[in-house]
Amino acid sequence: MASRTPSPTAARAARNPAPDRSAAGERPRRRLSVDERREQLIAVALELFSRRPPEEVSIDDIAAAAGASRPLVYHYFPGKQALYEESLRRAGRELSARFEEPADGPLSERLYRVMGRYLDFVQSHGPGFAALLRGGSVAASAGTSAVIDEVRRAAHDQILSHLAFPSPSPGLRLTVRAWIANAEITSLEWLAERSVPLEELQLHLVQEFVAALTLTAAREPALAAELGSFFADERPDGPTGRLVRDLTGLFAVPGIAEAVTTLAVAAVGETSPQATEEPDEAGAE
């Protein structure tokens, strides 16, 4: 990484034997190499855009925070929008990287770890994350939409790869997408109100995924056939085990088990359940 030099003399004067990467120059705006300066501007912009909505961040703010001049920022980026979109792309890549998780252990525990990293990101990039996802931002564009879509796709693909079901149905894909939307909106609302501890949110989102998966399986026999091994891999103290415990507790509340049993019995009496379809009607079906 050659340092950016205004003239041979100044460059020689600025040359610094310090072992760290920052080459202390005579004039602040020439201290960093082209690549370093670009990276620094993006990092500073991301930091500012994380803390405030884009319309409240000016090129002057970014220049000041970077210890650079306004023209220098314009030398690297045509304008605030370009810098916003570039810093967003960085944030998107960073967020997508947080979705990666080894395929080891119970599925709900993997998702729990991923959600912990996701919620850390949400917390540290709060206002910018909110401004971006709330839409209608003055800085929203095809470019920012593409970044959001890319992150959603990464989340979707990661989840499907962990589920590792042979051929995910359109219904399952839809469930995954809807749950991702749920996670987005829930974390946005959490940012605004912070009404529950973050760990609680982390657990609830994972449990909602398990519930959504179960509901999808209830209408898709092929998925239902996979669900047994999903539950068999789960542990009592993991998110799924705790969900089962919570639901067991719920059914001990007076009135609930009775009412649900009445529905189940009436339903079974009227129509045979989908998963056990009339075996005596057409033996070869």
Add this chain to the structure above:
Amino acid sequence: MASRTPSPTAARAARNPAPDRSAAGERPRRRLSVDERREQLIAVALELFSRRPPEEVSIDDIAAAAGASRPLVYHYFPGKQALYEESLRRAGRELSARFEEPADGPLSERLYRVMGRYLDFVQSHGPGFAALLRGGSVAASAGTSAVIDEVRRAAHDQILSHLAFPSPSPGLRLTVRAWIANAEITSLEWLAERSVPLEELQLHLVQEFVAALTLTAAREPALAAELGSFFADERPDGPTGRLVRDLTGLFAVPGIAEAVTTLAVAAVGETSPQATEEPDEAGAE
């Protein structure tokens, strides 16, 4: 509706004694009253913006579809964005009106009827609805965001009013908002792929609401106390009854009941369920 007249003479000939509000003018652009013309332009714009994303609709398209001149459109609206936002406000009010439902009968059946009207709207305003909600549209603005937020708030308030729980907790409000996001994203995906019949989507969304409500109740004792009467009001052939049937069917699939029971038993053995807290510890609790 008076016919369009090319000249004063023709206009006089065409003058119509019909008692309706339309004031037949002498020149084409005066045919409709100011209010009527404005309404007509909004209706025509809404129709076009429903069928195509906003960037693919021009003022010329709107003028042509309205049988008006470009200057006339500009006489009523400063530009396409203003007309877009106004037509969006109309659409938002129309959509919000569809959420209104008498407080009669089982709750899931009320929601089922509302979702039928919502999905009709989605279907008839497809591309415009998608462009609006996907974000990043060139026409997205603080104004369009406000419309979307208003519709979401109307949906949220309607649901809470039907639930009629004394004091909805932050957790319940969050569940409702997350489910609304689920309904949005699910209908957007459906618009793109139409992989299932609309009636199926209608049923699934309602059942997902019932599941989300149950999950929330599993962690909120106050809500749990209300859930018994919710289930007691439901009918076997309604969305909740059918959900119970589907889940009963699911638990008949080999492996699932065993695995879940193992989790439940292990969990109960380790920690007492939340809803039945140690009655022998402090008798007066």
